[in-house]
């Protein structure tokens with residue numbers, strides 16, 4: 001198995017990782033209260049999911 005002869009410097013690894021970017025979580029509009037919420041999650045504003053209330057919203 002071929003192996004690297006020398007380890008890469010810290011700056012070389014950091015330069016490669018400049019392309020790693022954090023992305024925003026995709027949001028969807030709640031059909032009940034029209035707030036932005038995470039997809040496939042109950043709405044934190046009104047506690048609705050799939051057309052019905054499944055939990056009490058946080059005060």
Ligand SMILES: [Zn+2]
Pocket residue numbers: 030031032033034035043044045046047048
């Ligand atoms: Zn909602």
